[in-house]
Amino acid sequence: MNYGNYPFYINFDRIPVFNFCTTRHGGISLWPFESCNTGFNTLDSPEFVKQNRLIVAEKTGIPVECFVFLRQVHGDKILYIEKGHCGNALKVPVLEGDGMLTDQPGICLSITLADCIGIAIYDPENHVAGICHSGWRGCLLNICGKLVDKLVERCGCKVGNLIISLSPSICYKCYSISREIAENFFEKYGNFVLENKQKYYLDLKGIVISQLFEKGAVSANIVDAGICTAENTHIFYSHRAEKNTGRFVFGIYLT
Numbered sequence: 001m002n003y004g005n006y007p008f009y010i011n012f013d014r015i016p017v018f019n020f021c022t023t024r025h026g027g028i029s030l031w032p033f034e035s036c037n038t039g040f041n042t043l044d045s046p047e048f049v050k051q052n053r054l055i056v057a058e059k060t061g062i063p064v065e066c067f068v069f070l071r072q073v074h075g076d077k078i079l080y081i082e083k084g085h086c087g088n089a090l091k092v093p094v095l096e097g098d099g100m101l102t103d104q105p106g107i108c109l110s111i112t113l114a115d116c117i118g119i120a121i122y123d124p125e126n127h128v129a130g131i132c133h134s135g136w137r138g139c140l141l142n143i144c145g146k147l148v149d150k151l152v153e154r155c156g157c158k159v160g161n162l163i164i165s166l167s168p169s170i171c172y173k174c175y176s177i178s179r180e181i182a183e184n185f186f187e188k189y190g191n192f193v194l195e196n197k198q199k200y201y202l203d204l205k206g207i208v209i210s211q212l213f214e215k216g217a218v219s220a221n222i223v224d225a226g227i228c229t230a231e232n233t234h235i236f237y238s239h240r241a242e243k244n245t246g247r248f249v250f251g252i253y254l255t
């Protein structure tokens with residue numbers, strides 16, 4: 001497979017701290033994980049995942065001991081991260097949760113993705129960062145709204161100051177869901193379920209943006225990668241489009 005000349009990561013340079021999303025390029029994993037799979041929760045060799053995470057550290061210039069990853073379970077647990085949590089990049093994580101926040105420098109909050117939407121948040125006034133991921137379960141649980149609440153309660157952030165980035169994720173045209181899953185969304189998020197020829201499609205990004213607005217986030221402060229993972233499997237990983245595949249890293253580094 002020749003992927004051509006793609007970057008190792010994309011940089012959300014409108015975020016005043018380093019916020020990046022790796023691509024599938026530049027690692028050592030073999031098909032179907034080719035090549036920079038960073039997810040231990042895949043059928044890839046854990047040794048390759050470890051090596052790829054070391055490559056991520058090297059290419060981003062972030063010391064590997066500054067990374068913190070989670071065992072992501074599609075819940076709504078959001079953890080306050082301290083220096084002591086860091087340094088788990090090279091092991092299968094035991095730290096369970098789907099969101100994190102910190103106000104301590106020298107920490108790179110990192111999540112792994114393959115279709116779910118990643119949300120990174122930075123507050124320039126208090127120098128605080130947060131991150132979470134949201135698939136259909138995360139959307140039902142309003143994890144990104146809960147992350148905003150935590151940033152306000154724990155760190156005194158003002159929602160209007162928050163600068164928010166949205167990772168590459170599966171778009172509503174590609175994300176078909178069953179009638180059973182769709183039914184959960186009709187009442188509160190009916191506008192974000194599209195029906196076409198008796199099939200249902202879910203707009204994850206639309207729901208996340210509506211949840212952020214509901215908390216008072218400012219539209220001009222939202223930076224959207226604007227890339228669909230399922231339509232761009234030559235750049236990213238897509239669980240839906242590829243089934244047995246890898247994960248890329250979405251991270252925000254507080255220095």
Ligand SMILES: [Zn+2]
Binds near residue numbers: 172173174175228230
């Ligand atoms: Zn798409």
